[in-house]
Amino acid sequence: MLFQSFPFLFVFLPVTLLLYWAGSSRVWRQSVLLVSSYIFYGYWDYRFCGLLLFSSVVDYVVGLQIERSGSPAGKRAWLLLSIATNLTLLGFFKYWDFFADSTNRVLSSVGMASSLPLFQIILPIGISFYTFQTMSYTIDVYRGKTQATRSLVKFLAFVSLFPQLVAGPIVRWTELDEQLDQTPARADRRAMALGMCFFIVGLFKKLCIADWMFPMVDQGLYEGMTTLQFWPAYLGWSFWLYYDFSSYSDMAVGLGLLFGIKLPMNFNSPFKAQSVAELWRRWHMTLGRWMRDYVYFPLAAGTRSYPRTLLNIIIVFLLIGLWHGASWNMVGWGAYMAAGMVVESLATKAGIRIKSVVAKRALVLLFWVNSGWLFRADSLEMTSGFFRAALGGNGFGAAPDWLTLLVVLACVVHAYASPNVWEWKWRFNAWEAVALATMFVACLLRMFLEKPFFYFQF
């Protein structure tokens, strides 16, 4: 079920909200969240609910066992079981075909027969998000940062919480543990009002900006385009992704607030970043945070060697690339991001500094936009097609697509000048209500073109 759909907005969400606030017991509210989240998830394909349940139950049991286990070795064994289970699920459903296909190709290229089967598996939506979420729970229990929960209902509700289930933010148990236990008699109107603001602004960004510009910018990214047609579309595609992800993040936080739950922010104007490192603290913030805490820090523990630090950065970004998709393009994209981080680190170490904020931001934007060669393309063949179009291989063309160019310029201005939704000074006055109601109706009029979020594929 998409957030921007009639069934969600006019049936699922109102019913869930009414039921949630109708009861005041902890178990009631957790149960409503749990059942509604599974309905939300099963709406795509009910078979994937089993997988979600399996992953959740394994980590629930493992959490308890880690706590009960007397010896460090026992705790470690249980943790390894959790990590192995989650990575096996992720590996099979997301990476098996990629691995098998690559192996078959490599072996056949050296004349060896190999026929690892390709299962053409449909990627269960949100699997990359919820497996990371459950893994962070068992790791935190193992590290003693949190206690294992006894409540299965609460844990299942935490993993499946529908506002963030399919495209983040990747929430930690420590962030939701207490919130899921809160049972105020009535909803906090301030949280609800703010939630509505976040949700409607996010909906507007998705339907009236991202989806509106999508045909314009995506069409340019096909073979046969002339250089002047290609570039505006290519730049525009980066902004489309910006709005698509930003909109989902706003809607997720807004929905959380409607249920009195504060979810972590996942998007913080990434194009305002002045370095690649900062870009990753602003874009998909909870993924960057996860990788930092559960991969980078353990790798960096006990070493102060600079080359080792750089190697750790490369490992982390290759994993981030792979997390985004099972293809060589994504591995290349991760390597590109790693290269950016390494070059930036080396430059800083060598004392090379750029003083102009504008220049720094322009460099970051250029760096990000250029990653689209790999991030947007479905294959390396498509990437080479992009290069051909960009460099005049299909001719330069008579004139650019002026409308697309204008849209890109407007996006640049907006991305740099406009604050994030959470930075706006909401006054909760009549003008804001009129503006939001107008935005909602505008969204409604575009809702018949249901287009999923880009990050759903991860």
Next chain:
Amino acid sequence: MRPTEPRLEDHLAASEPKAARFLKLLLVLIGVALALLGGFNYLVDPYSIYGSPLGLQRPRPVRLAKLDLLRAADPPPEALILGSSRVRMLPPVSVKRLFGLQAFHLGGPKSSPQNWLSLTRYAVDDLGYPIRLVIVGVDPSSFVDVTTYLQHPAEVPELRRHLRYPRFSQFRSWAHLWSPAQTKASLAFLSATTRSRGPAEAGAGRWDKDGFVLRSLPLDAGEITETAISLHRSRGVVEGEHLEDFEAFVEFATERRITIVAYVTPETPELARALQGTHFPETKRATREILRKAEGKGLVYCEVESLAFQNEDFVDPHHPTAEAGARLLEALSVCARDEGVD
């Protein structure tokens, strides 16, 4: 420099009564706006879907006009021709000559699995016609949810109950009260009515009694090309719902021993070239793939690319001439015979 840490607490410091008033006002405004928009579309009701009490003079929708003809068909048809306007040059009399079956032409504004399923079920179950053959012109966008919902059989009560989920379809039909297409149609309809031009012609006298077109409305080639480009600009994702409806259609035909002869409708080479930069080739490939997979399971798929149509074989970028239609039908009959269909 570290970015500012996002904080929600600053906003949550606002006063509770003020937030409550804001929330109420926002919900009321949204409710009023929805009521006004929905009410406007309900009252104007340009496609006669909702039974508006205003009694504005409307054209009979194409689909309903053809169903009237189908009900009156005599002798009862044994074959149906289904598809969009792109199949309009497949004459039922030629089907009679080539396949030996009395045919009725049910080509309408959209070729979709929902239409094929509901129209065939309606003819067989409600009207009791002894249908043995269905010829389907599958458009490259038939399995892709990019076209307006207003050409969906859920809009026609007689057909709605033959869909897989009639109640859900009815809900979608009501949801359309707030759709841009419906609003645009309402405005256009009102504009035409107030300028005393009367509603656009829908069909009276356009078809023979076997549903075959007598008089075509003029179409603008430039407009068709632009519409097709705009349609295929977005990535054409084959929708699971369409595939399931298609499977239900094939299953129904198999159960009732009806042979389906399907082909992908051609377009001019000129239009195909204009669509090269879009998702059209990919969508067309996917459509062929779906038909190939269904082949042998009650469906005969005929590849018509070998006919190598040229620009002059079409009256506009999508619609074949009568001669090209005859060649197409001839090729379908040969293909069907090769597959063992008598």
